[in-house]
Amino acid sequence: xxxxxxxxxxxxxxxxxxxxxxxxxxxxxxxxxxxxxxxxxxxxxxxxxxxxxxxxxxxxxxxxxxxxxxxxxxxxxxxxxxxxxxxxxxxxxxxxxxxxxxxxxxxxxxxxxxxxxxxxxxxxxxxxxxxxxxxxxxxxxxxxxxxxxxxxxxxxxxxxxxxxxxxxxxxxxxxxxxxxxxxxxxxxxxxxxxxxxxxxxxxxxxxxxxxxxxxxxxxxxxxxxxxxxxxxxxxxxxxxxxxxxxxxxxxxxxxxxxxxxxxxxxxxxxxxxxxxxxxxxxxxxxx
Numbered sequence: 001x002x003x004x005x006x007x008x009x010x011x012x013x014x015x016x017x018x019x020x021x022x023x024x025x026x027x028x029x030x031x032x033x034x035x036x037x038x039x040x041x042x043x044x045x046x047x048x049x050x051x052x053x054x055x056x057x058x059x060x061x062x063x064x065x066x067x068x069x070x071x072x073x074x075x076x077x078x079x080x081x082x083x084x085x086x087x088x089x090x091x092x093x094x095x096x097x098x099x100x101x102x103x104x105x106x107x108x109x110x111x112x113x114x115x116x117x118x119x120x121x122x123x124x125x126x127x128x129x130x131x132x133x134x135x136x137x138x139x140x141x142x143x144x145x146x147x148x149x150x151x152x153x154x155x156x157x158x159x160x161x162x163x164x165x166x167x168x169x170x171x172x173x174x175x176x177x178x179x180x181x182x183x184x185x186x187x188x189x190x191x192x193x194x195x196x197x198x199x200x201x202x203x204x205x206x207x208x209x210x211x212x213x214x215x216x217x218x219x220x221x222x223x224x225x226x227x228x229x230x231x232x233x234x235x236x237x238x239x240x241x242x243x244x245x246x247x248x249x250x251x252x253x254x255x256x257x258x259x260x261x262x263x264x265x266x267x268x269x270x271x272x273x274x275x276x277x278x279x280x281x282x283x284x285x286x287x
Contacts, residue, residue, distance in 0.1 A: 009049050011042045015064065021057040021213030023050055023110070028064035032071035032270045035123040037080035040087060040101050047104045057213040057220055059108060060205065061131065062115045069116050070124025071270050072146070073098070073156070075256050094233045096240045098123060098156035102130035106229045111212050111220055115205045116141040117198065119180070121273065126154060129161035129191065132224075135205050136183035137198035143186050148178040149277035150259070151252040155243030160235045165190040180274055254282040 008016055013036075015026040025046065027033050050056050063069045077084065084097060091100040105112055105127065116136035120128050121144040128134045128143060136143075145162075147154050154175060162171045166189045174181070174191075183195035196204055212220065246252060258280045263269025269276055277283055 006049075009045060011046070013039045014042050014046060016046065018053075018056060020210055021055060022209045023053075023056045023059045025059060025061050026064050027061065027070060030065070031267055032068045032265055033063055033065050033124070034072065034074035034265055035070050035127070036074040037077055037083035037087065040097070041083050043101055044087070044090075044104055047108060051109055056110055057215070058209045059110045059112045060115060060209050061113065061127075063118060065118060067118045067140070067267065068124075068270060069114070069118050069120040070127055071119065071265065071273075072122030072124055075260055075265055094237055096155060096236075096243075098126070099236050099240070102126055102157040102161070103231070105130045106132075109221055109224070111209075111224070113205060113209055115201060116143075116183070116192070117201065118142070119144070119270065121146050121180075122154070123156045126156040126158045126161065129165065130157060133208075134192040135201060135208075136186065136192050136195050137201045138183050138195045139198045141183035141186075141192075141195065141198075141201075142180050143183075143191060144178065144180040144274065145175050146178045146180075146274055146277065148176055149274065149283060150255050151249065151283075152246040153239070153242050155239060155247065157236065157239070159239045160232060162191070163235075164230050178274060251282060251285075255280060258282050 008018070013027070013029045015028055017024045029036060029039050050059060087097040087100070091097050095103055111133070112131045114128050114131045114134040116128060116134060117140055119142045125143045125145055145154050145158050153159070158175065162174060170189050181191065183192065186192045187195040259277060262276055262280065264273065264276060
């Protein structure tokens with residue numbers, strides 16, 4: 001006798017629907033879908049729940065905000081210290097709490113797909129890179145690792161994910177150039193699977209997800225097992241150490257403070273974040 005399925009969990013920042021073997025997860029943290037501690041906590045609860053649901057074959061991520069997939073890690077995240085402490089204590093050995101989200105995403109038994117219609121920067125771009133597949137709209141889909149402009153390096157797995165997808169030179173261009181990449185260039189660099197016209201993105205990704213979900217039993221699990229995600233434990237540790245050495249410096253705190261004062265994490269400010277960051281006095285003084 002089959003065990004009855006447990007009720008779907010209820011989240012505040014995620015909207016979950018399951019149909020035809022596809023779990024669609026809509027990210028919804030207004031105004032710009034910043035990756036807060038609460039969102040990371042809900043994502044990890046979601047991953048745990050869906051991993052046990054044999055009827056789910058594909059997890060499809062999209063955004064409730066047409067302009068932002070995940071803007072970046074919430075600049076105010078230190079205000080969620082209790083959640084951060086919980087996430088940090090639960091992170092696997094050798095991973096920080098941000099890396100743990102990406103690695104949990106990569107470890108899902110289901111195929112994970114990102115449908116990128118807006119901007120994904122920083123931790124949002126790392127989430128896109130951690131997914132099994134990512135597809136972006138040519139007109140509005142954009143990616144950036146802009147941490148260097150904040151006086152830090154990526155700390156959620158980008159150095160590892162990007163270096164497995166593209167050449168070292170291109171990885172350096174992404175991280176140190178700290179510019180916003182259009183979807184066409186991101187496709188050419190190997191950052192995403194494919195860039196499609198915005199008007200065709202939904203139909204293409206939904207068709208792919210349903211085709212995968214309809215495969216015979218065992219095909220998805222076996223394919224993911226024989227094509228494991230590359231993981232260098234030393235690389236993740238080095239990334240954590242490098243990030244930590246910069247993240248708590250006074251200059252970094254000053255950049256974050258000025259960024260918020262000048263419009264970061266508002267819709268208008270996030271549309272031109274790289275320009276905003278380069279204009280800050282704290283950034284100019286470091287140059």
